[in-house]
Amino acid sequence: MTKLLQPDLCVIGAGSGGLSVVAAARAFGVSVVLIEKGKMGGDCLNYGCVPSKSLLAAARRAHEMRNATPFGLQSVDPVIDFAAVRRHVRGVIDSIAPIDSEERFRDLGAQVIRAHARFFGKDTLEAGGFTIKARRIVVATGSSPVIPPIPGIDTVEVLTNETIFDVAELPRHLAILGGGPVGVELAQAFRRLGAQVTVLDRGRILKKEDADLADVTLASFRRDGVDLRPNTTLSRVEKHPGGLRLHLASAGKPSTLEASQSTLEASHLLVAAGRRPNVTDLGLEAAGVEFNEQGIKVDNSLRSVSNSLIYAVGDVAGGAQFTHAANYHAGLVLRPILFRAPAKVRPEIIPRVTYTDPEIAAVGATEEEARMLPGKHRVLRWQIADNDRARAEHETEGFIKVIAGTGGKILGVAIVGRNAGELIHIWALAIAQNLSLKDMTSYVAPYPTVGEIGKRVSVSYFEAMTRKPIVRGLLGGLRLFG
Ligand SMILES: Cc1cc2nc3c(=O)[nH]c(=O)nc-3n(C[C@H](O)[C@H](O)[C@H](O)COP(=O)(O)OP(=O)(O)OC[C@H]3O[C@@H](n4cnc5c(N)ncnc54)[C@H](O)[C@@H]3O)c2cc1C
Numbered sequence: 001m002t003k004l005l006q007p008d009l010c011v012i013g014a015g016s017g018g019l020s021v022v023a024a025a026r027a028f029g030v031s032v033v034l035i036e037k038g039k040m041g042g043d044c045l046n047y048g049c050v051p052s053k054s055l056l057a058a059a060r061r062a063h064e065m066r067n068a069t070p071f072g073l074q075s076v077d078p079v080i081d082f083a084a085v086r087r088h089v090r091g092v093i094d095s096i097a098p099i100d101s102e103e104r105f106r107d108l109g110a111q112v113i114r115a116h117a118r119f120f121g122k123d124t125l126e127a128g129g130f131t132i133k134a135r136r137i138v139v140a141t142g143s144s145p146v147i148p149p150i151p152g153i154d155t156v157e158v159l160t161n162e163t164i165f166d167v168a169e170l171p172r173h174l175a176i177l178g179g180g181p182v183g184v185e186l187a188q189a190f191r192r193l194g195a196q197v198t199v200l201d202r203g204r205i206l207k208k209e210d211a212d213l214a215d216v217t218l219a220s221f222r223r224d225g226v227d228l229r230p231n232t233t234l235s236r237v238e239k240h241p242g243g244l245r246l247h248l249a250s251a252g253k254p255s256t257l258e259a260s261q262s263t264l265e266a267s268h269l270l271v272a273a274g275r276r277p278n279v280t281d282l283g284l285e286a287a288g289v290e291f292n293e294q295g296i297k298v299d300n301s302l303r304s305v306s307n308s309l310i311y312a313v314g315d316v317a318g319g320a321q322f323t324h325a326a327n328y329h330a331g332l333v334l335r336p337i338l339f340r341a342p343a344k345v346r347p348e349i350i351p352r353v354t355y356t357d358p359e360i361a362a363v364g365a366t367e368e369e370a371r372m373l374p375g376k377h378r379v380l381r382w383q384i385a386d387n388d389r390a391r392a393e394h395e396t397e398g399f400i401k402v403i404a405g406t407g408g409k410i411l412g413v414a415i416v417g418r419n420a421g422e423l424i425h426i427w428a429l430a431i432a433q434n435l436s437l438k439d440m441t442s443y444v445a446p447y448p449t450v451g452e453i454g455k456r457v458s459v460s461y462f463e464a465m466t467r468k469p470i471v472r473g474l475l476g477g478l479r480l481f482g
């Protein structure tokens with residue numbers, strides 16, 4: 001016989017989205033049941049953001065050791081102890097894990113059930129021998145890696161983000177299928193740690209970002225010796241002594257338009273070809289919750305379009321797939337759930353960062369998207385090479401690009417350069433608060449910081465105005481008064 005629980009709120013999934021919902025709901029004393037079938041902390045802590053950024057941090061140190069000469073220091077080829085690198089990654093995960101742990105959430109007063117959850121009614125679930133009937137339910141089940149149906153792929157061992165951080169030895173030659181954020185971040189990390197790396201993508205690498213930004217980062221990849229193969233499909237894969245043989249079809253150079261076939265031998269294949277939302281095996285049909293391949297169908301308050309008792313947050317909600325998006329969602333759904341207050345997702349305020357060196361960070365419209373928007377817009381650029389601090393650091397690659405609409409409205413901002421993810425904060429605030437470029441000139445920027453590029457690019461918006469005859473005439477007129 002199952003035991004009946006009747007909390008105010010039930011949350012499925014203890015990843016970034018689910019845990020944020022539970023922590024905030026408990027802060028208001030709401031009764032909560034949290035159900036998690038896997039590891040507490042979900043993808044971000046265990047198989048995503050945290051291990052990938054930790055690996056990139058080690059890779060960056062290795063790169064800096066190899067490239068110290070501009071500072072008057074002798075460059076050295078670092079000895080990479082991959083087992084120790086793995087211990088560093090594990091250590092970072094372990095240091096964060098208590099924040100996401102079952103114990104912490106029990107201490108906060110949530111009932112935590114470690115089991116697979118399944119709906120069997122519009123407000124009722126079953127998990128781990130419990131029946132849970134809740135006033136509201138939040139689905140935060142995340143997403144999983146897509147394994148494309150490529151001939152032979154089921155006959156070989158492939159890595160995904162769920163297994164790559166556990167490889168015992170540094171791969172000799174890591175082939176990566178997919179040049180999105182997962183693929184490129186791991187490509188740079190493994191290359192700088194000493195592996196040979198090839199990235200295959202059927203389209204443009206880093207195609208979600210404007211090409212001018214991606215080009216700066218990809219130039220750095222080429223210098224590091226990453227073999228980048230855009231417009232390439234993997235048509236077949238098979239076992240080969242010492243690893244795998246990949247059969248590739250490449251669209252060829254646009255000038256020749258000649259497709260070509262080739263093979264590539266690799267020791268490992270990482271599949272980073274996108275994500276699918278975790279909507280199956282959840283009993284969503286029994287709850288009358290509509291979904292498609294993007295995720296649970298929700299309105300702009302993240303409420304299911306077909307069951308008003310149910311909300312979706314994070315990767316399963318079909319929008320941007322980031323931890324900070326999941327956290328933002330969590331804050332939003334609590335408004336209607338706890339306070340019966342309206343909530344509306346604003347996708348344009350969610351920044352995105354690819355943590356390569358140089359990083360790419362953006363918020364709001366891309367230049368490509370801005371072309372589709374009504375009204376005129378201007379694109380402003382400021383090169384990081386013109387920044388004094390960047391020169392001192394020998395980190396002069398990259399630029400900031402601001403897309404300005406009428407009256408200096410900030411439609412979108414993108415930065416490619418070292419620490420671009422840190423530099424985008426002020427612009428994320430600007431877009432969230434509907435600030436204009438005039439506002440962005442109204443503060444004092446500390447010198448010398450790379451962040452000054454933001455103020456410089458904002459000032460440049462007004463430069464044309466200083467040359468207008470009417471303005472110069474007015475100045476001349478004022479001079480007459482002494
Ligand atoms: C390699 C990699 C690197 C990334 N790096 C970044 C980054 O740097 N910055 C960033 O913002 N984002 C990053 N992301 C994306 C980020 O990890 C996700 O957007 C985020 O984890 C989504 O949170 P979530 O709560 O929606 O899902 P998750 O964190 O995946 O949590 C979902 C949880 O639900 C559980 N679950 C699923 N089904 C059930 C069920 N039926 N019953 C019970 N439990 C269930 C799962 O076990 C899981 O623990 C990265 C992703 C990857 C793969």
Ligand SMILES: NC(=O)c1ccc[n+]([C@@H]2O[C@H](COP(=O)([O-])OP(=O)(O)OC[C@H]3O[C@@H](n4cnc5c(N)ncnc54)[C@H](O)[C@@H]3O)[C@@H](O)[C@H]2O)c1
Pocket residue numbers: 148177178179180181182183185200201202203204205206207208232233234272273274275320321322352353354355
């Ligand atoms: N820094 C970050 O915030 C960060 C880091 C990693 C992941 N993420 C999130 O995780 C999500 C998933 O990332 P991802 O990189 O796995 O997916 P993605 O969808 O962004 O990129 C997948 C790439 O794989 C290519 N591809 C797909 N199938 C292919 C095939 N059969 N052959 C060749 N190429 C193929 C696609 O063309 C695409 O470029 C992202 O949307 C992002 O939101 C974020």
